[in-house]
Amino acid sequence: MPVTSGTLIDAHVHVLGTGSNGSGCWLRLSGYHRLLALYILRELGLPSTLLKGGLDQVYVERLLQMLRGSLVSRAVLLAHEHVYDEAGRRIENFGSFFVPNRYVLELAKRHPEFLAGVSIHPARHDALDELDLCIEEGAALMKCLPNCQNIDCSNPRYKKFWERMAQAGLPLLAHTGGELSVPVYNKLYSDPERLRLPLECGVKVIAAHCATSSLFFDTDYTKNFATMLRQYPNLFGDNSGMQTPIRSRHFRRILEEDISSRLIHGSDFPIPISATWARLRGFLSRSQAKELNSNKNVLERDVLIKRAMGFPEGTFTRAAAVLRLPN
Ligand SMILES: [Zn+2]
Structure with missing residues (x-):
């Protein structure tokens, strides 16, 4: 089934691997x-021995299994x-994992459930070539974590890169706000203010986590x-990775109309997804949270939690109009 305006898309799903199946990933x-x-492995019901090898394949199979049996039709x-x-x-010896573009592009070609979110540092000498290749191979968005990957998105030297993305209709999914699960290189780049240059070049930008804080002192x-x-008007936000102790305190703000009318659904899988924080913040009753948490399909659980919390329906389908979709 092709993606239509009503397709429910999870626009923020991480792939992890150890390279065990030739994926090129490392942890x-x-x-x-x-x-x-x-x-995370325990939450997914997977053995910890997978970290020593075999994770890549099992991980992708688990994702496919969840998508095939759920409300969510596509995952980026x-x-x-x-x-x-x-x-x-x-910069060597910094960063906790790597997932190559060709791996997600291949997975998206092989499985219609997947869309490819590529990742390119615009300072790379071959950045424009890599971008062209990814566009040609069907990339749906370009993801980066400016604070963790040391990208000042407003550096004028990157203008050409953003212009090429805008021309191709390739949106930028940029991490904003605090970060817990990946080491931070430059905290200043967590500020969405740094996204002005790509926005002015006409790139559709999705600010992951709506620039919320993830720790008390963030x-x-x-x-x-x-x-x-x-x-x-070309700026959006995603509601991913917010079922956590600190980020959940921002749910109330992002549910206000000015932000919620521009939201795109994302789970941030495999970051744990539980209804507990929404319950503690007063959005759900104890029995609602219990029922939601009993859903073993965490990608679907995340949608159901957010629906119960009052996220407008457009949140779950807006991605279809923002992503660059394969024909
Ligand atoms: Zn993420």
């Missing part, structure tokens, strides 16, 4: 990130870029994001 886990990975699978400096030199940039929504 470098230590300390907190290792514990998080073990917790996100590649994950290396960290580079402004001169385009790769700066909350939601205000800046809301101001920019009024200035740029």
